[in-house]
Amino acid sequence: MxxxxxxxxxxxxxxxxxxxxxxxxxxxxxxxxxxxxxxxxxxxxxxxxxxxxxxxxxxxxxxxSRSGLYQALLADAHRRLVSLADLRQLAESRLAPAQKLRTLIEQLVQRATGSTQGWHLKVLVREILAPSPHCQTLFQEEIFPKVFFVRRLISEITAIPEDDPAITRCLLSVMAPCLMLLLGTSGIPGPVQELLRMPGEALSEHLHRYALAGLTAIAQEHAG
Missing domain, CATH: 1.10.10.60 (Homeodomain-like)
Structure with a gap:
């Protein structure tokens, strides 16, 4: 038996x-x-x-599969850069909109200039510079849901409706410098390498001030 x-x-x-x-x-x-x-x-x-x-x-x-493993890696790497939960918490916090933007920029700058980046940022940068068939999945499952909260934040600062095309233009203008810093970690030569050697606090302050001035100008233009 x-x-x-x-x-x-x-x-x-x-x-x-x-x-x-x-x-x-x-x-x-x-x-x-x-x-x-x-x-x-x-x-x-x-x-x-x-x-x-x-x-x-x-x-x-x-x-x-190997594809499933790579997609899991991309998702994990992007969450370490900025997680959806952290963005939601920031968006729903009682901080002033301008301070929320400062906090987000500080986090991205810290990730780019930090001394302990590991493989996570390298995998993301490599994927951006040489996209694999899984890049679209990364955008759909990780990036686009996070963009929603950044659009909302920019809308709060500018008083422009979230679905207005101006918000998309502002989003690109604000995030592009942060993206360049991240890409610079791959060793691309040029001025970005000089930026990466600067103190993170000073760099965050500059990017925040520059972004806020641009958003203020667009808000005034939109209101007029």
Missing amino acids: DVPPEKPTGNASRGLRADGEATRARILEAAGELFAAGGYADTTSKAIAARAGVDQASINYHFG
């Missing part, structure tokens, strides 16, 4: 989950380092598995 296998106890079940989470995190870390160095096209599941110390079946188990 066959004896059915024992079901894991509560502690055993928690232990299995913890082991699974640790394996998933190890795969993410290994893949992040390899994707940051070689890009999506030149990084194989075999290389990732070897670096993580797992078999390739573990990648498929946790992420479905």
Whole structure:
């Protein structure tokens, strides 16, 4: 008579989950380092598995495929840059709109000039400079939902309706310098390298003052 296998106890079940989470995190870390160095096209599941110390079946188990793993990496990297929860909290805070903008710019500058960037920012920058087939997914699932809150913030500052085309133009004008700083971390030569060597506080102050002056001018133009 066959004896059915024992079901894991509560502690055993928690232990299995913890082991699974640790394996998933190890795969993410290994893949992040390899994707940051070689890009999506030149990084194989075999290389990732070897670096993580797992078999390739573990990648498929946790992420479905190499594509699923890369999409998870992009999402994780963008959340570390700025998370949707942090943006929502900032948008709903009682800070003055101008101070909300200052806080957002400070965070982005800190991410670009910080000394402990790891692979996360490198993966994002590589994806922007040489988009893979997964770039659209990154925009749809991570970037566009966050843009909603930045548009709302700019609308609060300018008193221009969120759906007005002027808000889109303002969004690009405010965020473009921050994007250039992030791209500069890839080593692109030019003035941006000088900016990255500046104190983060001074750089944040300048970008905030410049953005706020532009938004004020557009608001006045729109009202007139």
